[in-house]
Amino acid sequence: xxxxxxxxxxxxxxxxxxxxxxxxxxxxxxxxxxxxxxxxxxxxxxxxxxxxxxxxxxxxxxxxxxxxxxxxxxxxxxxxxxxxxxxxxxxxxxxxxxxxxxxxxxxxxxxxxxxxxxxxxxxxxxxxxxxxxxxxxxxxxxxxxxxxxxxxxxxxxxxxxxxxxxxxxxxxxxxxxxxxxxxxxxxxxxxxxxxxxxxxxxxxxxxxxxxxxxxxxxxxxxxxxxxxxxxxxxxxxxxxxxxxxxxxxxxxxxxxxxxxxxxxx
Ligand code: IPD
Ligand code: CA
Numbered sequence: 001x002x003x004x005x006x007x008x009x010x011x012x013x014x015x016x017x018x019x020x021x022x023x024x025x026x027x028x029x030x031x032x033x034x035x036x037x038x039x040x041x042x043x044x045x046x047x048x049x050x051x052x053x054x055x056x057x058x059x060x061x062x063x064x065x066x067x068x069x070x071x072x073x074x075x076x077x078x079x080x081x082x083x084x085x086x087x088x089x090x091x092x093x094x095x096x097x098x099x100x101x102x103x104x105x106x107x108x109x110x111x112x113x114x115x116x117x118x119x120x121x122x123x124x125x126x127x128x129x130x131x132x133x134x135x136x137x138x139x140x141x142x143x144x145x146x147x148x149x150x151x152x153x154x155x156x157x158x159x160x161x162x163x164x165x166x167x168x169x170x171x172x173x174x175x176x177x178x179x180x181x182x183x184x185x186x187x188x189x190x191x192x193x194x195x196x197x198x199x200x201x202x203x204x205x206x207x208x209x210x211x212x213x214x215x216x217x218x219x220x221x222x223x224x225x226x227x228x229x230x231x232x233x234x235x236x237x238x239x240x241x242x243x244x245x246x247x248x249x250x251x252x253x254x255x256x257x258x259x260x261x262x263x264x265x
Contacts (some may be wrong), residue, residue, distance in 0.1 A: 002142070003134045007062065007108055008116045011084075012127060014057035015104045018050045019122030022089065022104070022195040024124065043089075043096045047071060050088035050104065058084055058106075065108075070214045083109045085217035085240075090119075091190030095107055100124070104194035107217030115217035117225075119196045128222055129198040136199050136225035143230035146201035149251040151181045157194045157257070159208035160187055167209050173263040174207070183257060191245075195219025198247045199226035205248035205256050207233055213240040219247075233260050 004012070025046040059065065062084075066077035069086040077083070084106060089095050100123035108116040119128040128143075130136040136143040148154055149258045156178050161167045179185055186203065188194060189228030191211055197203040199222040220230045220239055231237060233244040235257055248256055 002137050002140060002162065003131060003164055004129070005116060005131055006180060007177060008060040008118065008129060008131055008163075010058065011106045011108065011118045012114060012120075012129065013083055013244060014054050014061075015118055015120040016201045017055040017128070018088070018104055018221065019120055021053065022050055022095075023122050025098070029096070033246075041094070043092060046095070047089050047092060053143075054086055054088060054104070054106065065169050068213060070212070076193045076206045077175040081111050085109065086212050087192060087214035089213060090132040090192040091188075091199060094189045099189070101188055101225060102190050103196070105218045107221060109217075114217060114221040117221035119218050119222060121127045126196075128199065128218075129201070129217075130221045132221065132225070134225070136222045138196075138200055141216060142220070143199045143226040144201055145198060145223065145226045145249045146204045147249065148204050151252065151255055151259070152183065154200075154204035156187060157186045157197065157203045157206040159189070159191055159194065159211070165210060169265045170209070170263070173265045174260050177259050178256070189224060191215040192219045195245075195247055196222050198228060199223045201226075203249065205209050205246070205252050207244070207246040207256065209233065211243075211245055216240065220245075223247045229256070233257065247252065 036088035066078045066083040087105040089104050095102040103158040104120045106118050115132045117130045195207040196207050230247045233246045234240040
């Protein structure tokens with residue numbers, strides 16, 4: 001049976017409320033795409049408003065909890081043991097381009113341990129949830145990471161650096177090696193959903209460098225509660241702020257880690 005803690009309920013309700021506004025904004029964007037000004041300002045406003053709704057809802061239900069959020073940064077709460085980690089729109093570039101692949105991501109830490117997580121795609125109405133020790137679910141369905149054992153059978157997701165970001169040469173080298181070893185590589189553009197898809201067994205693995213805590217907090221718990229492994233690419237354990245992430249089942253994780261570490265620029 002799916003167990004939803006009171007905190008997780010609060011997080012789901014906040015995401016659904018913010019999601020309703022986001023869907024309206026996403027519809028509006030179609031008109032803005034063709035305007036001279038372009039959608040950038042509009043998207044910034046949508047991002048900020050989504051974050052404001054989430055923080056309002058969460059702090060109303062859980063007064064005193066701290067926050068780490070993409071737009072407003074870190075806010076200490078009176079309760080030093082709890083912190084929400086929020087990405088209001090993960091996949092902002094997709095959102096801006098009218099691509100319906102973006103999500104609201106919320107993780108909850110208790111004493112620096114991730115205990116509850118949601119990743120919500122308001123367009124597909126997919127609500128991924130996880131509770132420490134209670135498993136991961138997509139809507140009502142229990143999630144398990146894929147069972148594939150051989151690299152040649154796998155679909156692996158990644159995120160690639162873009163204009164102004166470092167690591168282009170390394171990304172090219174890593175990509176070449178994973179392309180040569182797998183059935184296919186995907187770059188969908190929302191790290192929280194990449195991790196949710198690993199939890200759901202859609203992707204066999206995911207790696208990316210240069211992500212922030214809000215991109216991955218919820219997704220890390222989803223993968224772990226679906227039976228998967230998450231580490232830094234080099235195997236390190238600082239998954240929230242170590243600068244890279246690698247998620248897969250326990251057979252593929254060491255294979256991918258070896259492949260990526262061996263990629264030479
Ligand atoms: C981005 C997405 C993307 C990843 C970028 C992130 P944002 O988050 O997760 O997949 O490749 O590095 O910054 O900016 O859309 O919230
Ligand atoms: Ca993000």
